[in-house]
Every structure is written in structure tokens, then in C-alpha cells.
Amino acid sequence: MKSWIAVLGLLLVACAAAWGWHALALDPGTVLVRFAGWRVETSFVFAVILAALIWVGAGLLWRLLRWPRAAWRRRARRRGRERIADGLVAMFEGRHAHASRELERASHAAELHAPALLARAHAAHARGDHAAADSALDAAAEQSSDAALALRAQFLLNQGRAADVVKLLQDKSTLAPSAWRSLNAAALATGAGATALTTLAPLAHDASLPPGEYDRIETDTLASALEHAPDNDRLASLWSGLTRTQRRNESVIGAYARRAAALGQPLAAMNEVEGALRRDWSESLACVYGELGPAEVNARLRQGEAWLVAQPNSAALLLTLGRLCNQAELWGKARDYLARALAIAPDATIWEAYGNACAAQGDAASAQSAYRNALRCARGEPAETLPELERSALDTRASVVEERSEHGVPRLIVPGR
Numbered sequence: 437m438k439s440w441i442a443v444l445g446l447l448l449v450a451c452a453a454a455w456g457w458h459a460l461a462l463d464p465g466t467v468l469v470r471f472a473g474w475r476v477e478t479s480f481v482f483a484v485i486l487a488a489l490i491w492v493g494a495g496l497l498w499r500l501l502r503w504p505r506a507a508w509r510r511r512a513r514r515r516g517r518e519r520i521a522d523g524l525v526a527m528f529e530g531r532h533a534h535a536s537r538e539l540e541r542a543s544h545a546a547e548l549h550a551p552a553l554l555a556r557a558h559a560a561h562a563r564g565d566h567a568a569a570d571s572a573l574d575a576a577a578e579q580s581s582d583a584a585l586a587l588r589a590q591f592l593l594n595q596g597r598a599a600d601v602v603k604l605l606q607d608k609s610t611l612a613p614s615a616w617r618s619l620n621a622a623a624l625a626t627g628a629g630a631t632a633l634t635t636l637a638p639l640a641h642d643a644s645l646p647p648g649e650y651d652r653i654e655t656d657t658l659a660s661a662l663e664h665a666p667d668n669d670r671l672a673s674l675w676s677g678l679t680r681t682q683r684r685n686e687s688v689i690g691a692y693a694r695r696a697a698a699l700g701q702p703l704a705a706m707n708e709v710e711g712a713l714r715r716d717w718s719e720s721l722a723c724v725y726g727e728l729g730p731a732e733v734n735a736r737l738r739q740g741e742a743w744l745v746a747q748p749n750s751a752a753l754l755l756t757l758g759r760l761c762n763q764a765e766l767w768g769k770a771r772d773y774l775a776r777a778l779a780i781a782p783d784a785t786i787w788e789a790y791g792n793a794c795a796a797q798g799d800a801a802s803a804q805s806a807y808r809n810a811l812r813c814a815r816g817e818p819a820e821t822l823p824e825l826e827r828s829a830l831d832t833r834a835s836v837v838e839e840r841s842e843h844g845v846p847r848l849i850v851p852g853r
Contacts, residue, residue: 517542520552527555532563543575550579554587561591586615593618598625606631613642620653629661658682659691668699684712690724702731710739719752726756733763751781758789767797775825784813 465480478486523538536559543552557572569591577584585605592601601622605615616638623632636657639650658678665671675683675692682688689712693705709725712718722743725736737760740753747753754777761770770793777786791806802824809819 515545517548520548520555523552523559524555527559527562530562532559535559536563536565536568550576550583554580554583557584557587557591561594566591566595582610582612582615586612586618589615589618589622593622598622602626602628602631606634611638613638613644616642617653620657624656624660627660627664629657629664632657633661654682655685655687658685659687662688662691663695665695665699668696668701671695671699684715686712686718686720690721693721693724694727697728697731702728706732706736706739713743717747717750719750722747722750722752722756726759730763733760736760737764749780751777751783751786754780755783755786755789758786758793762789762793762796765796767793771797778825782809782813782819784810787813787819 467478467480467483469476519538519542523535523542526532526538527535536556539552539556539559542548543556545552553572553576557569557576560566560568560572570588573584573588585608589601589605592598592604598621601618605611605619605622606628608615611619616635620632620635620639623629623635636654639645639653642650645653658674661674662671665674671692678688689708693709696702696705696708705728706725709721709728712721713725725740728736737757740757740760743753744750744757754773758770758774758777761767761773771790774786774790774793777783778790787806787810791803791810794800794803794806802822805820805822809822812819
């Protein structure tokens with residue numbers, strides 16, 4: 437098909453050329469030029485050819501006159517590319533002083549000005565010269581304001597100045613993707629949950645995030661917003677605005693429950709945790725159930741003991757029961773639950789709760805040993821054995837691990853497998 441179109445086009449060109457030649461042969465035309473007593477008369481065809489030759493000659497002369505300047509600019513661009521490449525390699529190798537010098541020279545090239553200054557700011561920040569980094573960012577902002585702002589926020593965040601990052605970015609409506617990530621991290625670090633929430637919509641469209649990273653950011657942001665809700669109305673508004681999937685996230689439920697209990701709504705906190713645990717057992721939420729303050733201790737204790745029938749080997753549930761017994765001043769019962777928990781999974785928080793029960797009973801020696809073990813576990817060191825735990829007859833359900841399905845049905849375990 438294309439070949440036929442080409443042939444047709446050539447035929448049309450040939451016809452037009454033949455017609456033009458015939459017309460010029462009949463009347464070649466006349467061009468008369470008179471200027472200051474000069475008179476030049478020629479045919480139209482020759483005048484056209486002469487004008488074309490003059491145009492081509494003028495173009496060649498202009499190129500010849502511009503050649504030295506163009507050659508110098510090509511050399512400058514080549515040297516700029518070499519310098520920015522050398523500077524980037526030096527920066528990645530850790531030779532930051534050499535990198536700064538090369539990048540400063542590369543910034544004199546107009547097309548490399550902004551990227552060279554941004555890289556120079558990065559090198560200056562890496563060697564601790566914050567004044568030079570700020571100066572380079574100020575200069576780079578003239579051409580690449582978004583990139584300079586994002587890099588400045590990253591530098592402040594690296595220096596631990598999260599509050600300054602929030603102040604710098606929170607009033608901006610449009611930011612680079614890395615700046616939105618910096619604002620989110622800074623808001624979470626400073627407890628500015630409302631500000632962190634505003635970053636979720638832009639980050640949801642950030643294709644540069646690794647897989648699963650947005651889910652983590654969303655969970656941390658929602659949990660922070662709930663934990664820092666100023667009052668019950670704001671907490672209820674945030675909770676009701678979440679999707680069904682978000683309200684089933686363990687971290688989000690835990691944050692809501694803790695804040696609701698702290699604001700004087702223990703029943704709402706209990707309902708959410710209990711509903712989540714009925715749907716699917718969670719060690720983290722079982723632990724949260726014991727962190728809801730002193731309200732409704734007896735009701736929570738009964739509920740926890742009911743769960744223990746289906747989850748006899750849950751260290752988190754045993755810790756919660758121990759804490760609730762401590763709050764109910766059932767010291768002996770608390771020590772029994774916590775001893776079972778220590779037999780399953782020794783942990784600093786369990787040792788601390790066990791020490792609290794011992795101290796409340798006046799057993800100072802055991803309390804001191806338990807607190808020492810809590811410190812050892814926190815440092816990753818092995819805990820010392822308490823004689824009373826070795827002598828006590830622990831419930832065999834705590835020492836023989838029993839596997840159950842998500843519905844609480846025991847699984848048959850063949851020995852040796």
C-alpha cells in the first residue's frame with residue numbers, strides 16, 4: 437500500500453515539474469532591480485537561483501563565524517558532564533570534599549546547574565557542612581525549587597529535626613514524592629497525627645514506593661492519628677471515617693482501644709478488642725486488652741479466663757491476666773499466670789509484671805530478681821533462674837505446648853514429627 441502511495445506521489449511531482457517547465461519555457465519572466473543609478477535586469481528563474489545561492493552562502497558564513505563559540509560551548513558541556521560524573525563517583529566513594537569541588541565547577545554549566553548544586557548539597561551534608569549544604573540548596577532552588585525543598589526536608593529529618601520538617605512542609609499543597617514521605621515521617625515522629633493524615637492521599641499515588649510500604653505507612657499514620665486524638669469527638673470521627681478493612685487492622689484497633697480507654701470510654705475499647713479477637717486471635721490485641729487501665733477489671737478478667745480455655749499457650753493472654761490480677765490485688769493468682777507465661781516465652785514485660793506481683797506481696801528478694809531478669813531480657817541476655825519457679829508445680833498446659841486451630845479445636849500431633 438505504501439509503495440503505491442509513493443509512486444502516486446512521484447507522478448504528481450513529475451506532472452507539476454513538467455507543467456512548471458512548460459510555463460517557464462513560454463514566459464521565463466523578468467526581474468528588474470534599480471538602486472542608486474544601478475539597473476539590473478534578469479530572468480525570474482536566474483533571480484530565484486541567485487537568491488537561493490545567496491541564502492546558502494549567508495548560512496555557511498554565519499556558521500563559520502559562530503564555529504569558535506560553538507566549539508567552546510561544546511567543550512564546556514563536555515567538561516561539565518565529566519566533572520559532574522567525577523563528583524558523583526567521588527560522593528558515592530565517600531570523598532566528599534573532592535566531590536564538592538567537582539560539583540561546584542560543574543554547576544557553572546547552565547544545563548547542569550541545578551543537578552550539580554543538589555549533588556553538591558548532598559556531599560556537603562554528608563561531611564557535616566550544613567552551612568554549605570544550605571547555600572547550595574538556596575542556589576538550586578532558583579531552578580528546581582521542589583527538588584531543593586525535598587532535599588532540605590530530608591537533611592533536617594536526618595539531623596533529628598522533625599518539628600522543623602513539619603513547619604517547613606505542612607502548608608505546602610504540592611510537594612515532590614520524597615517530600616511527602618519526609619513530611620509523613622516527621623509528623624509521626626512529632627505526634628502530629630492530623631498532619632500525617634494529609635499525606636496519605638499523595639502517597640497512595642506514589643509509584644516509587646516499594647511493595648507493601650504504603651500499607652505500613654497507612655497503618656502507622658492511622659494509629660498515630662487515633663493515639664493523639666484530642667477528645668472523644670475527634671476520636672469517634674476518625675474511627676467512623678475508616679474503611680472496614682482499616683478498622684480490622686490490629687495496630688489500628690490497638691491504638692483506638694488505648695486512646696478510647698484513656699479518654700474514659702473503656703467499654704468501647706473492650707468491645708472493639710473483643711470483637712477483633714472473636715474474628716481472629718491476635719497476640720498483640722490480647723496484650724492490649726490488659727493495657728486499658730483500671731476500669732472494668734473484673735469483667736476483663738472473666739473474659740480473659742474464658743479465652744484461656746481455647747488459648748492455653750498464649751503468653752500475651754497470660755501476661756494480660758497477670759496484669760489484671762495485679763490491678764485486682766489478686767497477687768497469688770497473678771504470680772501463677774505470670775509464671776506460666778514465663779515458662780512459655782520469657783520476656784522483659786512478663787518479668788516486670790511478675791516483679792510487681794512479688795513486691796505487692798512483700799517478697800522483696802523475688803521482686804528484685806524478677807526486675808533484674810527484666811533488664812537482662814531487655815538487653816538480650818539470658819535470665820537467671822528463680823528457685824521458686826523451679827520448685828513450683830506449674831500447670832502442664834504451660835509447659836506442654838498444645839496446637840489448636842483458629843476455631844480452638846486441638847490438632848493431633850504425632851510425636852517425633
